[in-house]
Amino acid sequence: MDTRNVDVAIIGAGTAGLNARRAVEKQGGRPLLIEGGAYGTTCARVGCMPSKLLIAAAEAAHAVAGAALFGVQATARIDGRAVMARLQRERDSFVAGVVKGTERIPADQRLLGQARFTGPTTLEVGGHTRVQARAVVVATGSAPFVPPPFAAVREHVLTSDTIFDLPDLPESLAVIGTGIIALELGQAMQRLGVRVVFFSPFDDVGPLTDPEVARVARHAFTQELDLRLKTEMLDATPEAGGLLLRWRTADGAERQEQFCQVLVAAGRRPNLQGLDLAASGLALDDKGMPAVDAATAQCGDAPIFLAGDVAGHIPLLHEGADEGRIAGDNALRWPDVQRQARRTPLSIAFTDPQIAMVGLHHDQLPADCSTIGEVSFEKQGRARVIGRNRGLLRVYADRRDGVLLGAEMAGPGAEHLAHLLAWAVQQRMTVPQALTMPFYHPVLEEGLREALRDLAGRLRMLGACRVQDLAESPGS
Numbered sequence: 001m002d003t004r005n006v007d008v009a010i011i012g013a014g015t016a017g018l019n020a021r022r023a024v025e026k027q028g029g030r031p032l033l034i035e036g037g038a039y040g041t042t043c044a045r046v047g048c049m050p051s052k053l054l055i056a057a058a059e060a061a062h063a064v065a066g067a068a069l070f071g072v073q074a075t076a077r078i079d080g081r082a083v084m085a086r087l088q089r090e091r092d093s094f095v096a097g098v099v100k101g102t103e104r105i106p107a108d109q110r111l112l113g114q115a116r117f118t119g120p121t122t123l124e125v126g127g128h129t130r131v132q133a134r135a136v137v138v139a140t141g142s143a144p145f146v147p148p149p150f151a152a153v154r155e156h157v158l159t160s161d162t163i164f165d166l167p168d169l170p171e172s173l174a175v176i177g178t179g180i181i182a183l184e185l186g187q188a189m190q191r192l193g194v195r196v197v198f199f200s201p202f203d204d205v206g207p208l209t210d211p212e213v214a215r216v217a218r219h220a221f222t223q224e225l226d227l228r229l230k231t232e233m234l235d236a237t238p239e240a241g242g243l244l245l246r247w248r249t250a251d252g253a254e255r256q257e258q259f260c261q262v263l264v265a266a267g268r269r270p271n272l273q274g275l276d277l278a279a280s281g282l283a284l285d286d287k288g289m290p291a292v293d294a295a296t297a298q299c300g301d302a303p304i305f306l307a308g309d310v311a312g313h314i315p316l317l318h319e320g321a322d323e324g325r326i327a328g329d330n331a332l333r334w335p336d337v338q339r340q341a342r343r344t345p346l347s348i349a350f351t352d353p354q355i356a357m358v359g360l361h362h363d364q365l366p367a368d369c370s371t372i373g374e375v376s377f378e379k380q381g382r383a384r385v386i387g388r389n390r391g392l393l394r395v396y397a398d399r400r401d402g403v404l405l406g407a408e409m410a411g412p413g414a415e416h417l418a419h420l421l422a423w424a425v426q427q428r429m430t431v432p433q434a435l436t437m438p439f440y441h442p443v444l445e446e447g448l449r450e451a452l453r454d455l456a457g458r459l460r461m462l463g464a465c466r467v468q469d470l471a472e473s474p475g476s
């Protein structure tokens with residue numbers, strides 16, 4: 001067996017691991033990047049990029065289907081094979097770019113094979129190499145959770161790991177779950193002509209915590225999607241042509257239906273199995289997870305750091321990249337680790353309406369010292385112009401000083417409005433300061449201005465806003 005001595009061993013060549021490696025190298029350390037699967041990252045292979053490619057195709061189909069609103073008569077003919085072929089072509093090109101970048105890393109800084117702990121900072125990799133490190137970064141990502149009864153027929157169901165490899169769109173699709181992946185992929189499939197039915201044992205639709213925004217979003221999704229909530233899935237039986245699902249409805253009736261494909265999107269779990277974390281000496285909870293400090297990425301005071309999806313903090317790409325950098329940095333400087341500032345939380349679901357959450361979520365607002373302003377997109381000028389006038393944006397501020405705290409929204413252009421707000425929250429802008437920023441006309445951002453004005457009024461801070469800001473524009 002080979003033996004390697006390095007400063008920092010990094011397990012996982014995904015986004016978090018690649019950023020950790022870069023941080024170690026930048027500070028002059030000797031990193032070793034260990035990958036047990038294929039290079040290319042979850043984001044490019046089976047995550048962000050292929051999902052957005054599917055959604056892009058669905059948006060094209062949806063634009064044709066909705067063209068009559070504008071007096072444009074058109075009929076879409078969806079070529080499922082061409083949809084999947086473009087998705088796979090573009091995805092493969094994104095993956096190839098990441099693989100090329102990873103393979104440019106000097107060969108003596110890379111190792112292929114599954115890693116497992118044999119001691120606090122010793123690993124065995126692929127049964128062929130022993131690694132002795134000063135510190136270890138675990139960046140092993142997460143994997144789809146397949147609950148019963150689907151676990152028993154796992155090879156017959158799709159997850160986000162496999163759906164993007166379909167050669168053609170299925171005729172029908174059952175989607176298990178109503179979270180972000182379920183909504184993004186299920187809605188896209190439906191808009192591409194697939195008959196889609198969503199099932200969940202719970203009553204939630206999407207990640208929103210603001211009850212008003214959640215109500216508006218739920219209404220929009222319920223109008224378009226077939227959501228069977230509070231259903232108990234009894235069994236899933238493979239048959240010729242698909243899977244026969246049998247479930248019990250909320251009122252106790254038993255139903256069954258065959259679907260060509262089933263997509264299980266019931267959440268993801270950290271990739272810890274096979275790592276033998278117990279051998280590292282870390283204290284683990286009943287799910288096998290160590291406690292991780294989000295500001296240092298460190299587990300207790302051990303020379304072990306967790307970054308990205310496996311850390312279970314905020315499983316998003318930009319957070320994984322930041323955590324990787326923090327983990328790599330601190331692993332090299334261990335035991336002198338430093339707390340590092342995190343960015344304002346920002347998450348976006350690319351559904352229609354888009355869902356976005358910024359800063360503090362509604363359920364995290366400090367009791368008795370926050371105020372809420374809102375705007376409905378129903379009458380918002382630009383939203384009406386483009387025929388996408390549905391949704392609600394609610395923005396939160398500290399009532400003592402007017403500092404922006406966060407927002408939740410479901411509506412058109414939420415991905416852009418949320419970015420503006422995230423920058424403002426991170427800058428600790430007050431509501432009056434945000435209202436002194438320029439707003440063009442006619443744009444969706446005028447909706448945000450309306451919510452900020454509403455908030456300023458409730459804070460009794462309108463007097464602090466520049467007079468020019470109060471100028472009206474039609475449909476703003």
Ligand SMILES: Cc1cc2nc3c(=O)[nH]c(=O)nc-3n(C[C@H](O)[C@H](O)[C@H](O)COP(=O)(O)OP(=O)(O)OC[C@H]3O[C@@H](n4cnc5c(N)ncnc54)[C@H](O)[C@@H]3O)c2cc1C
Pocket residue numbers: 011012013014015016017034035036037038041042043046047048049051113114115116139140141142160181271274275307308309310315316317318320
């Ligand atoms: C369908 C879908 C859509 C998404 N869309 C978005 C989006 O639009 N925007 C966004 O911000 N985020 C999105 N995400 C989330 C984002 O993809 C993840 O947060 C991010 O890719 C996680 O990166 P990571 O580095 O933690 O993990 P990964 O990229 O999964 O890297 C982990 C690596 O560790 C390796 N590994 C695991 N165990 C071992 C071991 N024992 N030894 C050696 N190697 C090991 C794995 O093979 C893998 O290569 C999406 C996710 C999914 C599934």
Ligand SMILES: NC(=O)c1ccc[n+]([C@@H]2O[C@H](COP(=O)([O-])OP(=O)(O)OC[C@H]3O[C@@H](n4cnc5c(N)ncnc54)[C@H](O)[C@@H]3O)[C@@H](O)[C@H]2O)c1
Pocket residue numbers: 147148176177178179180181182184199200201202204206207265266267268314315316347348349350
């Ligand atoms: N646009 C984006 O940024 C984007 C897109 C996709 C995924 N992601 C990331 O990936 C993460 C995982 O997404 P996800 O959709 O898998 O998780 P999620 O937490 O958003 O949703 C999980 C869903 O599964 C349901 N569920 C749980 N147990 C179930 C069971 N036994 N049977 C049926 N349903 C069950 C939950 O009620 C929920 O609706 C997200 O939290 C997000 O961070 C981000």
